[in-house]
Amino acid sequence: MQAFTKRYPVWSLIIALLLAIFLWLIFAPWSDGMEDVMGRKRVFLNAIFGGVTLGALYFLVASGFTLIFGLMRNVNLAHGSLYLLGGYLGFEVSEWTGSWFIAFPVVFVLVGIVGIVLQNQVFRRMEGEELRQTMVTIGLSVVIADLMLWIWGGQSYTIYSPDWLSGPMTLPIVSGVRSSGEIIYLKYPSVRMAILFAAIVIGIAMWLVLNRTRLGMLVRAGVDDREMLAASGVRIQYVFLAVFAFGAGLAGMAGIVGGTFQSLSPGEDTRFLLASLVVVIVGGMGSIPGAALGALIIGLSEQLGLVYAPTYSVVFTFLIMALVLAFRPQGLLGEKQ
């Protein structure tokens, strides 16, 4: 951070200024003149919070994707299928046991096992052949998508969250002032806040594991130089298995989250695959903080675009990606290849 501010003082200033304006827009009550220009503050706040929660969901999917890529150089284009599979399994488990919470560990383990099978039976056989691995994942995503269509059909499913998470909660953020002078606080679905909170916890936990533990050290060393790590006596295949299982399990859990606050249907797999692609391209391949930043940017741009320019919200996402590619091909927080 300090090195960045020292190297690019002007950019740091601009970023800090933008952040300050943004925070002021969120916390300060808007005057009438501003509401005339920008619409109601409640709409703006809802878009912001929607964007942040969507970003949290994208982060859950994309962090596994980027971790797998960073370590194994394997673009797992079946990642979206793992997401949807997790969602469907979570739906079945929560229907069967009647508990939303039990679904998470069960799905994490089940989809993690699918990930282990994939890594051990498919990708290990063609290590180093990146293009072939990518093709295989494309074929797998076609097959898995059709199998899921076979089993669960074309209708859409919604997973119900427990009762105590289903209502709205009041946040200490002013959304407007009534004519009587009474201050209205923002109300927001509590399940979404819980998801946001969980994503932040998972993100911090991942950062801690990666930077403070022995396993994290192995993973980081593997990202930097696989051959050297293997040569120094580490059983790198086990590290690969662990990371693949974790990434797949995370995608599966994200499926439950996505099924709770959106819905599950065929086609969601490609949607989330695309989202994680864009997120890691913007944030930087193989970087967890990059995935977080990219997910936040893409989530916000999607929701703000949906509110203020509904026709072109997809184009914003795309434009951001094109701009990043044009000026910083390795991604915002990515390292030069």
Next chain:
Amino acid sequence: MALAEPKTTSQTLWIERVPPIWWALMLFLLTMPAWANDFFLFQVMGWTFILGMIALSLMFLAGYGGMVSLIQMSVAAMAGYMVAIFGASGMGDISMGLPWWLNIPIAIIIAAIFGTLVGALAVRTEGIYTIMITLAIAAAFFYFTRQNYTIFNGYSGFNLVVPPSLFGVDWRQPMPFYYLTLGCAAICYAAVIYVSRAPFGLTLQGVRDNPRRMAALGFNVTAHRIAAYTFASVIAAIGGILLVWQNAQIAPGTAGIPAVIDILVIAVVGGITRPIGPFIGALIYVLLRTFSPDVLLAFGLSGERFKLLIGLGFLAIVFFSPDGVLGLWERWRTRRSRERDPLTGEQK
């Protein structure tokens, strides 16, 4: 290549050097309308040539340029949309109704510009990154056409887009359409063969094999790659226009993610090392797609499972023969030739 060949062959006419199997294939394809029924001509062969052309553009980029681009279907759809917008369609408010000699070139040029722009972005990256970026752009194109109503007419797209009746022939009749697609496919095939042997194509293959050395030799690597995208876009655009004419309509789903993946599947299954591969892949795909419901029903499965069949076939090919059906064929031939003595040619 030409240097290594003995002098006598260069004195013979090029027409004499075409292997007999090609003459047989040509005769077979040209006389097909005499014995095949209309459904087979229009739906199976026409579609094969069209998908083959679009996959051929991918084969050119992947095989000669080393760039696996998933944008080709979107480029084709772009050309199709442009024909619908500048030409005549059922959507009178948007379509301009320009004559064919104006709207077809416009469509091809716009599609080529689109493909070139995407290429200019994609060549900043390499290998698997190219796949990801072109896939993301293709998805963006799909969502954009679905949401934009002023130009692309959103979800419903355009219908009643038909070929012009030139020379008093209705080109949507099975036989004329068959010859039209056959002719276009042959021209595209010949163009790819020609370009691959021209200095540009040879440079491109050099860039594929070793970009740094080519750059050191003074070639502009980026420019060659972008130009390859332009050339491939033109081929894809021709395929796209024919595709619109065949279906008489175009909608966002034409370039949806499944369609984009299908083109990759076709090219890889056929083999991306030689230009004939995509056409073989397209024929397999179209036959599977057309007839697998019947076969699946015969086995007591639902006819909708053809995707599973195609996916499994693709997986098998990628697993066992990375260079597609062509690779299988070549391996079989080398095995046969290995059974002969290389010096005397006698059977061992």
